[in-house]
């Protein structure tokens with residue numbers, strides 16, 4: 001371990017270092033590999049998953065006592081690890097919410113990690129902290145939040161929802177949660193319910209409000225539920241409204257819900273993890289009207305702001321609420337706290353040590369410009385409409401929710417089939433599409449019906465990608481349908497044969 005000439009002198013490896021020459025070669029290799037990957041990505045399968053046993057066989061080993069050559073470990077990472085992933089930025093990954101990402105932000109992440117930046121306190125990183133403040137101001141402006149609003153970058157939408165509800169609990173309830181009731185639609189992302197659970201709300205303090213035919217919260221039902229709860233001596237406390245549901249891109253009626261919050265003195269949290277980015281869209285901005293009045297808002301730049309994982313953001317209407325909720329201290333924090341005028345993000349959220357999440361957003365907005373973000377978002381919205389048009393002109397296919405904020409759902413429903421068979425058919429089609437690996441269109445349920453879903457927000461998805469995907473799904477669907485029909489005929493024949501045998505047997509018994 002120690003160098004022989006000087007017992008306190010560690011070798012490079014023992015300092016956990018590579019030589020300059022090795023670092024350079026390693027670094028260039030990494031960058032070249034990332035670039036090469038981005039060039040060939042569209043020709044790769046969307047996903048390559050294997051079973052746990054295969055992964056165990058491939059990767060399991062005891063932690064090595066001796067080091068190995070970086071070239072070998074790098075190759076292992078590329079071939080054995082990274083070749084078994086779902087490419088969330090693949091142009092034909094239409095599942096859930098894709099993460100299109102962008103190269104500039106990847107470089108920003110590399111820089112932030114390379115400089116080992118931590119953004120917990122001003123004293124630790126005045127430059128990066130200032131950038132976080134500026135990026136939050138940009139987001140505030142995009143959304144239309146007031147000047148006195150504040151925010152913080154977090155790991156993603158789930159943490160932003162949790163942080164937002166923590167602020168709501170503190171500011172609105174002074175942490176006294178007895179009898180307080182939370183309302184959200186049955187289409188709200190499950191991270192909201194989990195946040196409520198983590199914060200101590202019992203299931204009987206949560207109301208899941210049904211949605212209308214447009215998958216938006218039924219506001220009349222909400223009003224009545226609030227009245228019922230008040231009459232029962234409960235304390236309606238917070239409404240979580242959706243600005244773009246994960247299922248269908250539905251935006252709750254934000255202005256109406258805001259008016260209820262005003263009237264009832266309730267907190268309005270808006271989950272805009274998916275849809276808030278549409279504030280940059282010329283087409284969709286109008287639909288988000290009311291979002292600017294939220295007490296707290298989740299934005300999730302690693303979705304439709306095209307950032308690599310992880311970066312989410314919580315915005316709150318009054319910046320001071322964050323410190324009032326999260327700030328705590330200890331003796332060893334003295335020097336970090338020294339200047340009261342400085343911004344210390346450790347006192348505004350859940351983490352003390354925090355990576356630099358704002359830099360990538362800042363760098364990509366600086367390099368590409370907001371106009372290009374807007375165009376990319378508008379195009380994602382149009383692509384979903386294009387998908388809808390393609391399904392509508394195909395016989396036997398039904399659009400189950402209109403294209404909205406870049407999301408459209410559909411299913412294959414040949415007239416001859418009943419609901420149960422349609423369900424079985426679409427489940428099998430989605431599995432066959434996944435097996436095919438050309439594109440990915442996983443299923444969800446709407447009103448209990450199984451549907452396939454496409455989210456088209458990747459700006460590198462071409463119209464050809466869309467057309468080829470639809471054509472291929474249609475072809476796969478026909479094959480699956482035929483197989484299902486053959487199976488059914490065989491099953492019917494078998495049943496008929498069984499009935500026949502039973503009948504003959506009974507006849508024999510009776511004779």
Ligand SMILES: Cc1ncc(COP(=O)(O)O)c(C=O)c1O
Nearest residue numbers: 097156157158189191246273274
């Ligand atoms: C509407 C909505 N809210 C919250 C989340 C959770 O975000 P994250 O996965 O970044 O934690 C998602 C994720 O898809 C979402 O669509």
